[in-house]
């Protein structure tokens with residue numbers, strides 16, 4: 509089964525939860541889809557052996573055939589082309605690789621050329637995968653799609669998703685059997701979790717919430733989950749021990765058996781939740 | 785000459801919009817006669833590439849100069865490719881900006897295009 513781990517924003521403990529699950533579930537597969545800032549490797553310390561570049565196709569203009577009619581620029585819904593009197597400007601960073609310009613060109617003046625936007629890395633047996641988007645590249649979806657091609661369907665697969673509720677998150681959790689939403693009890697945290705809940709509901713994926721830095725002072729997320737009938741799978745209290753471990757790349761499950769047990773329970777709940 | 789000013793509204797009395805790609809309107813004025821045309825900028829709400837589309841609009845409208853506040857590298861590449869002059873406007877009405885341009889009081893924004901901001905096909 510495939511489980512997507514997501515949160516309304518970054519820094520809510522998404523990686524801690526994803527990597528801790530990966531550490532306690534035997535023979536699972538961990539995929540870091542947070543391609544702008546993959547950091548699961550810091551905790552899981554895989555030996556990355558396989559590296560393959562991710563390439564996309566972007567247009568290139570054959571100036572000998574182009575008559576500057578401007579149809580390619582009109583066809584591009586992403587505004588990645590401008591036609592200037594006797595020049596055609598292509599902005600490859602903005603291009604979404606849809607191929608519409610090539611179809612629109614009446615003079616067959618558009619070629620498609622490969623462009624590398626990042627890399628997919630894996631350990632030897634493919635149980636750890638991460639994608640990395642090159643700095644300055646704005647479009648992460650081709651990398652996420654490439655990562656998802658390597659999913660081992662017979663395993664428990666953990667997808668550590670990008671933060672937020674962008675298209676990249678939708679792409680990451682598409683096809684997941686269950687989602688775990690990480691929330692922090694702050695005013696913004698409540699707002700973020702509501703958006704994430706809406707997203708997974710719209711996609712029809714069963715889900716539960718893990719509360720990070722839970723405290724008795726602010727129970728806003730408890731109340732929200734209660735009123736919406738959402739299961740709180742686990743609450744991780746704010747703990748100096750966990751925070752210190754985190755800064756050193758040590759997972760809570762490595763600190764003591766108690767956390768090991770708790771994350772195993774979380775795993776069982778996820779298995780149960782997905783088969784309800 | 786025809787000059788386009790990024791504008792917050794649809795008349796010469798409206799304030800210049802300091803944003804180029806995301807300006808809601810462009811006022812295209814003839815600096816000799818002060819006649820003008822109002823063009824709504826469809827790119828103001830575009831997801832991405834607003835500067836490029838706005839730049840394309842300038843080319844399609846055949847303007848020779850642009851007055852705006854800030855202009856991104858992509859829009860700059862497009863305008864530079866078309867040899868359109870870019871002037872830094874002041875926080876005032878569209879009309880005042882045109883008058884200042886006529887008197888030579890506006891600074892021209894350098895068209896040095898940073899690398900990687902577009903490939904000549």
Ligand code: SF4
Pocket residue numbers: 566567583584585586587588589602603604605606607608609610
């Ligand atoms: S491939 Fe699609 S997004 Fe890219 S330039 Fe062509 S039309 Fe635009």
Ligand code: SF4
Pocket residue numbers: 569573574575576577578579580581591596612613614615616617618
């Ligand atoms: S559609 Fe083809 S011929 Fe027309 S401007 Fe674009 S590349 Fe040139």
